[in-house]
Amino acid sequence: MEKDRKEGIRGMANPGRYGIERVAYWLMRITGLGLLAYFIGHIYETSSLLDGKAAWNSMLELTQTTEGHIFLALVIGMCVFHTGNGIRLMIAEAGFGFGKARRPDYPYTPSSLNMKNKLCIYVSIGLAALAMMYGLGVMYDV
Amino acid sequence: MSSIMRESHIMKIHYLTALVAVGFVIIHIxxxxxxxxxxxxxxxNVIANxxxxxxxxxxxxMLILISVHGFNGLRIILLEIKQGRVYENAVTYGCLAAMIVLIxxxxxxxIMASMGMV
Known part of the structure; x- marks a missing residue:
């Protein structure tokens, strides 16, 4: 307990300690930042349209490589996870999926961290993986 | 922003922009x-679009919804890391300015592509 307090924000943020919920906490922030960075890049990329066909084609060539396709597949995965987990968080914040309020008894398991929420996180990760595979299939015309 | 609007209202906007943006992104894809x-x-084809x-x-x-959602998300992450009146105002107005520039x-x-100014 004493050690927990000394760790401060690092202890709270440790993804290895609090199970899949803390992993989801990190993934939500990392995917959010990744998607914002992609969005800014996408706006810049599409602005090359205004410089004519040659500029558009040369910009497009950057994404028409294996690395470009892998990057886009990652963007698809980030988008699907962020959406799935975001919907879970909205539902949770509305107060659904926690069960009934009860007296906090030992071992003080938080009712918010239940199987329903854990399942939603795993489903979001699974859907993200499937979407990435589908996206790669579309990009490679499989 | 937090001094202009209540955080609970900002979170409602955050969720609403997310849900509507998902619908538009599905259309886009x-x-x-x-x-x-x-x-x-x-x-x-892109110009025709x-x-x-x-x-x-x-x-x-989509541009407006994702910009509002994205930069508010960035603001929330940055406010989780550190607090303080000057820092919070700097983060809030910085994100607001970046959002306006991107939009x-x-x-x-x-506008230029849809009006054929290419």
Whole structure:
């Protein structure tokens, strides 16, 4: 307990300690930042349209490589996870999926961290993986 | 922003922009996939997409919704890391300014391409 307090924000943020919920906490922030960075890049990329066909084609060539396709597949995965987990968080914040309020008894398991929420996180990760595979299939015309 | 608006209202906007943006992103992706992914990215096809007014409106709406959601998300992450009146104001107004710049830059592309100024 004493050690927990000394760790401060690092202890709270440790993804290895609090199970899949803390992993989801990190993934939500990392995917959010990744998607914002992609969005800014996408706006810049599409602005090359205004410089004519040659500029558009040369910009497009950057994404028409294996690395470009892998990057886009990652963007698809980030988008699907962020959406799935975001919907879970909205539902949770509305107060659904926690069960009934009860007296906090030992071992003080938080009712918010239940199987329903854990399942939603795993489903979001699974859907993200499937979407990435589908996206790669579309990009490679499989 | 927090001094202008209550955080609970900002979170409602955050969730609402997310849900509506998901709908528009699905339309955006469906348009690309239905035209054939590679063909849909040809210069003439992209310009034709922009010249379709309903689709240009979808793009503009998506630009605004995702910018508001994205930069508010960034603000929330940055406010989790550190607190303090000066820092919070700097983060809030910095994100607001970046959001306005991005919307203006993206809108310029949408307006010029849809009006054929390419």
């Amino acid at each position: 469906m348009v690309r996939v239905m035209q054939g992914f590679s063909d849909s990215l040809l210069f003439d 922009y010249k379709s007014i309903p689709y240009a409106i979808v793009l503009e709406a 203006a830059y993206g809108s310029r592309t949408i």
